[in-house]
Structures are given as structure tokens and as C-alpha cells.
Amino acid sequence: xxxxxxVNKSPFEKNSLExxxxxxxxxSAILLYEDGVYAALKGTAVxxxxxxxxxxxxxxxxxxxxxxxxxxxxxxxxxxxxxxxAGFVDLVEANDKVQAWV
Amino acid sequence: MPIEVDGKTLETDEExxxxxxxxxxxxxxxxxxxEDDLELTQDHWDIINFLRExxxxxxxxxxxxxxxxxxxxxxxxEKGNSKYLYGLFPxxxxxxxxxxxxxxxxxxxx
Amino acid sequence: MSxxxxxxxxxxxxxYGTIYxxxxxxxxxxxxxxxxxxxLMFADDGVYELTKGQDTAGIGMKNxxxxxxxxxxxxxxxxxVDKASLEARGLxxxxxxxxxxxxxxxxESVDNIVEVVDxxxxxxxxxxxxxxxxx
Numbered sequence: 001x002x003x004x005x006x007v008n009k010s011p012f013e014k015n016s017l018e019x020x021x022x023x024x025x026x027x028s029a030i031l032l033y034e035d036g037v038y039a040a041l042k043g044t045a046v047x048x049x050x051x052x053x054x055x056x057x058x059x060x061x062x063x064x065x066x067x068x069x070x071x072x073x074x075x076x077x078x079x080x081x082x083x084x085x086a087g088f089v090d091l092v093e094a095n096d097k098v099q100a101w102v
Numbered sequence: 103m104p105i106e107v108d109g110k111t112l113e114t115d116e117e118x119x120x121x122x123x124x125x126x127x128x129x130x131x132x133x134x135x136x137e138d139d140l141e142l143t144q145d146h147w148d149i150i151n152f153l154r155e156x157x158x159x160x161x162x163x164x165x166x167x168x169x170x171x172x173x174x175x176x177x178x179x180e181k182g183n184s185k186y187l188y189g190l191f192p193x194x195x196x197x198x199x200x201x202x203x204x205x206x207x208x209x210x211x212x
Numbered sequence: 213m214s215x216x217x218x219x220x221x222x223x224x225x226x227x228y229g230t231i232y233x234x235x236x237x238x239x240x241x242x243x244x245x246x247x248x249x250x251x252l253m254f255a256d257d258g259v260y261e262l263t264k265g266q267d268t269a270g271i272g273m274k275n276x277x278x279x280x281x282x283x284x285x286x287x288x289x290x291x292x293v294d295k296a297s298l299e300a301r302g303l304x305x306x307x308x309x310x311x312x313x314x315x316x317x318x319x320e321s322v323d324n325i326v327e328v329v330d331x332x333x334x335x336x337x338x339x340x341x342x343x344x345x346x347x
Binding site for chain 2: 238241244245274275276279281282285286316
Binding site for chain 1: 225226227228229230256257260263264265266267268269270271273275277299300301302307
């Protein structure tokens, strides 16, 4: 089994995402929500963090938060999966525990 | 205090503004005007309709200064002044007209 | 002698995640009523405030991005965006809302008062403001 890691801070404002990716094990699920969703956009200075994480971790984005911020689906980094609120709950259920990187 | 409009009870806040913007129907303005002993004319409706369109587009109630300028542009220069607007809405165009239009109180309006 | 000051509102936070962006916008709306020269600067995550196509129906919060488009009506003459912040976030000027400005007396108008500027210009603009409000 594995853990679900959540990140809700912008990768440009805090190092929550960076620490999360550095300190989580392969096979972990990473869910970006609230301001964390900005990390999922292609062409940013931090794109490589997510692009390299999708190899051995599963990266999710909370759709309503992504959409609220005016970010387009076709500009999301390949390999990132969109979930809705029910999907968020499913992820919590499917993993051993939830670790929040606030 | 709730108000009765078209047989429905609508919630208002302590200053008489609609709590839920989506509750608005033209009857809201009619009922509120009647309570203020005001008879709504087309001139009143022009302002109310403008306010609703402005809110729809920008998601805020305009400041009185913005409303005045916009009315002057849209409805004619002779109407773009506070004298004209206060003539229609004696309690203040911002407060009274916005209330009739079902909008929240304008930001910065005391 | 004039009492008019140059007010600069420096916005550095993304909308929705925190309340800063909305609070700043509310103060701008109020400040504009006092007939001061109001300009806005968007840097760091503040550039996200201006992205087009925001749709908050799914998160149950007020979408205040359309409100920026009426700032020209509030006599805001300049909305500056730091180019480096925009580029770091994979965005360009095309991703941002446009804000019209028009003088209703003279009918002089500007199609878009949103202007992307380099860091040197940002520093200059901040330095020459009388007051900088930071959000």
C-alpha cells in the first residue's frame, strides 16, 4: 500500500511541492489542489518537477480548483490525471494515510 | 426581514438587501418601492436594468461615481449626474437602486 | 498645489487560495473613489489574478476575475504585469484579461491598460510611487 500526499500551495510561493516530491516514496499518490494546481501547467519554471515525478509517482489534480484558476486542460503536463471531489475521496480511501504538505 | 414577492418569501439582510441574488424577479423592485412609497417609472427601470447588466458583467455593484458616468454615456448626458439619480432614488442611487436591483451594497458605500 | 498622490497596489498572491487578491481589489475599488492616481502591479503569483477563463462554479467561491475589467471605469490608468513572473509561470499577455479605459468627457480611450513590463521598469515604477500598498 502507499500514501496519498496533498499539496495546496503554489510551487512559486512555497517549497511544499518540492519537499513533497523529494520526501515521498516511489509509488506514492500526489494530489495537487487549491493553489497547488499551478504546478500542473506546462511551460512553467517548475514543469520539470512534475514531469519527472509522473514516472514513478501518480500525480493528480483536483479539477474544480484547476478550472477555477483559468488554466486550460490542454496545457496540463502529460501524465497528470484530473479528479473531482469524489475522486479525491476515493484516493483517500485507496491509500494507507494522507500526508498534507501545507 | 423577509419580503413577499409573487407569493414567495424572499430573505433579506438587516439593511433590506436580498440575501440571495438569484431570488431576484422584477416584482422585488416593485415590492421594495411600494414600501418606500415610490412609484417606479421607466426611468427607474432604466437604472435598475443597467445595474443588473453591470453586475452580470463585472460581479460587483458600481460605485456611485461609476454609475453616474455610465448612465450619462448610456442614457444621455442630461441623466449622467447625481441630481438626476437622486431625483429618482432619494435614498441614494447606490443604496436604493442597488437594493431594488437585487444587488449587494456597493463596495465603499457607507 | 495638488493633494493627488500616486498609489501603487502591489499584488503578489494567487486568487482563491488566500484572501489577499480579493482584499486588494476591494481596497482598489474604494481608493479609486478618493480620486487618487491608482496603479496596479502584478508580480510573482499575483499575475495569476489576471488569467482569463476563470470559472469558480466548482469551488463555491465568488469569481472576481471579471471585476478587474471594470477598473478602467474606476479611473485606474495602469495595470502593470512583471514579465519575468509571467514567463516563469508559462503564461503570456494573451492569457490575461484586457481592461479598457475611456475618458467619458473627451472620449479619449485606451483599448487595454494591462501592460507587461520588465523587472527594471517594475523597480522604477515602485520607486516613483508615493505609496505602495502590498498584498
